[in-house]
Amino acid sequence: MKLSDDFFERMKIILKDEYNSFVESLKLDRAKGIRVNTLKLSLEEFKEISPFSSLEPIPWEERGFYIKDDKPGKHPYHQAGLYYIQEPSAMAVVPALNIMPEDKVLDLCAAPGGKSTQAACYLNSKGLLVCNEIEPKRAKILSENIERMGIKNAVVTNNSPRELEKVFKGYFDKIIVDAPCSGEGMFKKEEAAIQDWSVENVEGCAVRQREILESAANMLKAGGYIVYSTCTFSFEENEETIDYFLKKHKEFELINIEKNFGFKSGLYEYFDNENLARAVRLFPHRLKGEGHFIALLRKNSGEDFSYTPLKSNVKKNELKDYYIFLTENLNIEIEENFYLTGENLYSFPKNLCTLKGLKVLRTGIHLGSFKKNRFEPNHALALSIIDRDAKRSVNLSSDSEEIMSYLKGDVIKAKVDDGWCLMLVDGYSIGWGKAVKGVVKNHYPKGLRL
Numbered sequence: 321m322k323l324s325d326d327f328f329e330r331m332k333i334i335l336k337d338e339y340n341s342f343v344e345s346l347k348l349d350r351a352k353g354i355r356v357n358t359l360k361l362s363l364e365e366f367k368e369i370s371p372f373s374s375l376e377p378i379p380w381e382e383r384g385f386y387i388k389d390d391k392p393g394k395h396p397y398h399q400a401g402l403y404y405i406q407e408p409s410a411m412a413v414v415p416a417l418n419i420m421p422e423d424k425v426l427d428l429c430a431a432p433g434g435k436s437t438q439a440a441c442y443l444n445s446k447g448l449l450v451c452n453e454i455e456p457k458r459a460k461i462l463s464e465n466i467e468r469m470g471i472k473n474a475v476v477t478n479n480s481p482r483e484l485e486k487v488f489k490g491y492f493d494k495i496i497v498d499a500p501c502s503g504e505g506m507f508k509k510e511e512a513a514i515q516d517w518s519v520e521n522v523e524g525c526a527v528r529q530r531e532i533l534e535s536a537a538n539m540l541k542a543g544g545y546i547v548y549s550t551c552t553f554s555f556e557e558n559e560e561t562i563d564y565f566l567k568k569h570k571e572f573e574l575i576n577i578e579k580n581f582g583f584k585s586g587l588y589e590y591f592d593n594e595n596l597a598r599a600v601r602l603f604p605h606r607l608k609g610e611g612h613f614i615a616l617l618r619k620n621s622g623e624d625f626s627y628t629p630l631k632s633n634v635k636k637n638e639l640k641d642y643y644i645f646l647t648e649n650l651n652i653e654i655e656e657n658f659y660l661t662g663e664n665l666y667s668f669p670k671n672l673c674t675l676k677g678l679k680v681l682r683t684g685i686h687l688g689s690f691k692k693n694r695f696e697p698n699h700a701l702a703l704s705i706i707d708r709d710a711k712r713s714v715n716l717s718s719d720s721e722e723i724m725s726y727l728k729g730d731v732i733k734a735k736v737d738d739g740w741c742l743m744l745v746d747g748y749s750i751g752w753g754k755a756v757k758g759v760v761k762n763h764y765p766k767g768l769r770l
C-alpha cells in the first residue's frame with residue numbers, strides 16, 4: 321500500500337533534518353510488545369515462566385517488554401490475562417499520568433483497553449476505573465479485556481463523551497483521552513490507516529478531538545490531570561489541538577513530561593506558545609516504537625459538585641443462592657456493594673456514584689447469575705480470584721494437550737471432588753469447570769473458545 325505524497329510533504333515540515341531517518345525507519349519491521357499484568361503476578365514471577373524467546377525491557381514502562389515471537393495471543397497465559405499485547409510507544413501514555421491507588425480514573429476512549437488495563441495495574445485494585453467506549457462492538461471487546469485481566473474495580477460504559485458528562489461532572493482525579501486520530505503513527509500496524517488517510521480526515525479528527533477534550537475538561541476535578549494522546553504526527557491533531565484547548569481553558573496548564581528515552585519535545589516553534597515543548601513526541605526513528613504524541617494537562621481551578629453514591633439494589637434474602645454457592649465453593653467472602661441487573665449479580669467498586677442514564681456493560685466484578693434455584697459463577701469471577709480462593713481447583717500445564725482441550729470447550733478428566741472448580745494454567749486462574757465423578761464439565765465461555 322502506497323503512502324500519499326501529501327503525507328510525506330507534511331512530514332518534511334514536521335521533521336526537517338530528521339526526515340530521511342524517519343523515512344528509513346518506515347522500512348523496518350515494527351517492534352512488538354507485551355505488558356505484564358501485575359494484578360496477577362509479579363515481574364519476577366513472569367520472567368520465570370515467560371513463554372517468549374526474549375524479553376527486552378521497554379524503558380518507559382517497567383511492566384513492558386519487547387518480544388520477538390509471533391502470535392503471543394495464542395498462548396494460554398494470554399487467555400489467563402497474565403499479559404496484554406500492546407504497541408510499545410502506546411505504553412508511554414499512562415505512566416505520564418502518575419496514577420495513585422485511590423484515584424478515580426476515567427479512560428474516555430478506551431477500546432480495546434490497552435490504556436485501561438495498564439491504568440488498572442497502577443490503581444492496584446484500589447480506587448475506581450471507568451472505561452468508556454462510544455462504539456458498541458468495540459465496547460464489548462473492551463469489556464472482555466477488562467474481564468480477562470481480572471480487573472475488580474472497573475466499570476465499563478458505552479456512551480458518547482457528552483452523555484458521560486451528564487453523570488460525571490467534576491468527578492475524576494485523572495482522565496485518559498487517547499483520542500481517535502488519523503493514525504499516521506500506526507501505518508505499519510494498520511493498513512486501513514493508510515487507506516483512510518487524507519488531509520480532510522486529519523482535519524475532521526482534529527474537530528472531534530476538541531469536542532472530546534471539552535467533555536474531559538468538564539468531568540475533571542479541580543487539581544486533576546488529563547493525559548491527551550494520539551498515535552499520529554499531524555500538527556492539527558496534536559500541538560494545535562492542545563494550543564486551542566489552552567487558549568479556551570485558562571484554568572488549565574500544560575505540565576512538563578520528561579524527555580527521556582529518545583522522546584522529543586512538543587513542536588512549539590510553529591505556535592505562539594513555548595509551553596507546547598512540555599508535551600512529547602515519540603518518533604519511530606528515535607526509539608523502538610511507533611509514532612505518538614502525549615500532553616499532560618492540569619486543571620488548577622473549578623467548581624465542586626456533589627454526587628449520589630451508588631447503593632446496593634439487592635436485599636439479603638435475594639442473595640440466598642449466591643451465599644450457598646459461596647459457602648460450597650469459595651474460601652473468600654464478597655459481601656459488599658452488590659448490584660443486580662436482571663439475573664446478573666455484580667460487586668461494584670466503592671466511591672461509585674449512580675450511573676443513571678448510562679449504557680453500562682460491567683458494574684465492577686460480574687460475580688455470576690441467578691438461575692432457577694441456583695447461582696452460576698461468571699467467567700469474570702474466575703479471572704479475578706486466585707487458586708487458594710477456591711475450594712476445588714484443577715491445574716493444567718501450559719504445554720499440555722489438556723489445556724488446549726479445555727480452551728476448545730472439551731470436558732476434562734481430573735481427580736477432584738464434585739462441585740465448581742477453578743481451572744488453572746500453571747497455577748493461574750483461567751476459567752470454571754464443574755466436576756461430577758471425575759469428569760469436569762467445561763464452563764469456558766463459548767465466545768472465547770479456540
Ligand SMILES: C[S@@+](CC[C@H](N)C(=O)[O-])C[C@H]1O[C@@H](n2cnc3c(N)ncnc32)[C@H](O)[C@@H]1O
Binds near residue numbers: 431458481
Ligand atoms: C486510539 S483508540 C483508543 C485505544 C485505547 N485507548 C487503547 O489503548 O487500547 C480511540 C477510540 O476512540 C473511539 N472514538 C471514536 N469516536 C469517538 C468520539 N466521538 N468520542 C469518544 N471516543 C471516540 C474509537 O472508537 C476508538 O475506540
